[in-house]
Amino acid sequence: MLELRPNCECCDADLAPVDQAYICSFECTFCPDCKNKLAGICPNCSGELVRRPIRPASKLAANPPSAVRVCKLDCKTKTAS
Ligand SMILES: [Zn+2]
Numbered sequence: 001m002l003e004l005r006p007n008c009e010c011c012d013a014d015l016a017p018v019d020q021a022y023i024c025s026f027e028c029t030f031c032p033d034c035k036n037k038l039a040g041i042c043p044n045c046s047g048e049l050v051r052r053p054i055r056p057a058s059k060l061a062a063n064p065p066s067a068v069r070v071c072k073l074d075c076k077t078k079t080a081s
């Protein structure tokens with residue numbers, strides 16, 4: 001099951017389960033802005049970033065999203081423009 005992480009790994013922006021977010025196959029998680037700056041490629045594993053599917057609200061109570069924030073600030077240096 002997807003973790004549905006609560007934040008962008010790069011800029012630490014909050015990402016609600018209903019927000020548009022992008023993940024790689026390891027679930028490195030990014031907001032749309034950072035995904036664009038990264039040209040759709042995960043900076044951690046060089047994998048493809050694809051849109052995270054929205055978990056239906058009716059399923060969230062029994063299958064809650066992760067509360068563990070993952071943030072790699074060195075990513076910011078790669079997206080600075
Ligand atoms: Zn971001």
Ligand SMILES: [Zn+2]
Binds near residue numbers: 044
């Ligand atoms: Zn990755």
